[in-house]
Amino acid sequence: MAHSKMLRFTKVEKQTPEKRPPDLRTHDFGEIYAEYAAEKAGEQAGRCSQCGVPYCQTHCPLHNNIPDWLMLTAEGRLQEAYEVSQATNTFPEICGRICPQDRLCEGNCVIEQAGHGTVTIGAVEKYITDTAWDEGWVQPIRPAAERTESVGIIGAGPGGLAAADVLRRAGVQVTVYDRYDRAGGLMTYGIPGFKLEKPVVMRRIAQLEEGGVTLVLNCDVGRDITFDDIRAKHDAVLIATGVYKSRALEAPGVGAAGVVRAIDFLTASNRKSFGDAVPEFDSGELSAEGKRVVVIGGGDTAMDCVRTAIRQGATSVKCLYRRDRENMPGSQREVANAEEEGVEFVWLTAPRGFTGDPVDGVIVQKMRLGQPDATGRRSPEVIEGADYTEPADMVIAALGFEAEALPTLWGAPELEVTRWGTIRAEFRTHATSLPGVWAVGDIVRGASLVVWAIRDGREAGAAILAALDQPARIAAE
Known part of the structure; x- marks a missing residue:
């Protein structure tokens, strides 16, 4: 019987990889989850029920063939498991680490619904690809034949790099332009090392470069090179800039020293992990060490900030969020990790203003949840007269990101955008x-997940290839 290793969820309990204890893990930026041992990965993969309609696959933005690679892992056929996993996903080891599996594949697992505890899909995915790297199964890209056409990609985040991978494998000449000194976008400078260690990202970027992708770094389009120049240089252009403009915090005293943006705080911390010189960190401006830190926001960026502040040696870390735990956009798993590490969540609160310059306190308004709004979420309402002041030496605003005004910045008024400033792009292509310009990821969707950017990048890569095969179509599109 070939599949005797499967359907073991009634006999084998769900086990996630060991998590390093909070008192140890808060002293460094190493990942907090250990790797599965081979037999444990096989055993946990074998809990999959191989159901007829795999909801895990349906709810994965990449439609990864999860049941098949779980079965191959359970049978010890790891190289085949890796081949199946990377057939639909450009960066499986990154998704295995940072996808909110609790909201996607694992959250829709049939045995989870039946009360047996989900299959630990993310941990197995990470295990498969980490093993593939260790064993040398991850091969550099070697196109069967080179093509003369070239594609320019603006932005070296997950969307741009996923498209670069697809195009390069087909032999197209690919140049990726990015404003930062390292590729990877938010995977490099936004997401902290305890969720995604940086060598994991750098290794992928090296693989793309080795495969012939040209990276043009420290290149700010609109300043160092014009958008028109890029269009003139290439047969097709892909915009994958992401969204980097921080949503402004509007309250009296917001301009005080010590009130900082999440992206600046996280980038400084990640740069330190690379060993870069970061004057703003060394001066204390972007370091939480010895400070009472208040983070404002409830998304995954806020979670990254509170957990980074703990590791930097903050004396206390509080997170203010205007709704309650149930209505929070960030991953519940991240909230739990943060609480274990000593973060205090203050639900149903919002800042009304800031005292002192440099900042020494946040004037906090207490909220309650009122009637549902258009989306069905209950809107927070202020409770009058319940304000209090929370002492703070550093306030980090993590209210999300918006699109920069690219048509203006790039002198391309005919580039259509939505009322949110995101680029208007066809849903499938x-x-x-x-004509000849495509766009993917957060600059189209608004702030979203890495896995959606990868899906967009892969789809756009295929659409660009189809257009290059019919040059008349590029002119028409």
Whole structure:
């Protein structure tokens, strides 16, 4: 019987990889989850029920063939498991680490619904690909034949790099432009090492470079090179800039020293982990050490900030969020990790203003949840007269990101955007209003997940290839 190793969820309990204890893990930026041992990965993969309609696969933005690679892992056929896993996913080891599996594949696992505890899909995915790297199964890209056409990609985040991978494998000449000094986008400078260690990202970037992808770094489009120049240089252009403009915090005293943006705080911390010189960190401006830190926001960026502040040696870390735990956008798993590490969540609160310059306190308004709004979520309402002041030496605003005004910045008024400033692109092909220009990821979707950017990048890569095969189509699109 080939599949005797499967359907073991009634006999084998769900076990996630060991998590390092909070008192140890808060002293460094190493990942907090250990790796499965081979037999444990096989045993946990074998809990999959191989159901007829795999909801895990349906609810995965990449439609990864999860049941098949779980079965191959359970049978010890790891190289085949890796081949199946990377057939649909450009960066499985990154998704295995940072996808909110609790909201996607694992949250829709049939045996989870039946009360047996979900299959630990993310941990097995990470195990498969980490093993593949260790064993040398991850091969550099070697196109069967080179093509003369070239594609320019603006933005070296997950969307741009996923498209670069697809195009390069087909032999297309690919140049990726990015404003930062390292590729990877938020995977490099936004997400902390305890969720995604940086060598994991750098290794993928090296693989793309080895495969012939050209990276042009420290290159700010609109300043160092014009958008028109890029269009003139390449047969097709893909915009994958992400969204980096921080949503402004509007309250009296917001301009005080010590009130900082999440992206600046996280980037400084990640740069330190690379050994870069970061004057703003060394001066204490972007370091939480010895400070009472208040983070404002409830998304995954806020979770990254509170957990980073703990590791930097903050004396206390509080997170203010205007709704309650149930209505929080961030991953519940991250909230639990943060609480274990000593973060205090203050639900149903919002800042009304800041005292002192440099900041010494946050004037906090207490909220309650009122009637549901248009989306069905209950809207927070202020409880009058319940304000209090929370002492703080550093306030980090993590209210999300918005699109920069690219048509203005790039002198491309005919590039159509939505009322939110995101680029308008076709749903399936990702083509924009400009001929020969496509767009993917957060600059189209608004702030979203890495896995959606990878899906967009892969789809756009395929659409661009189809257009290059029919040059008349590029002119038409």
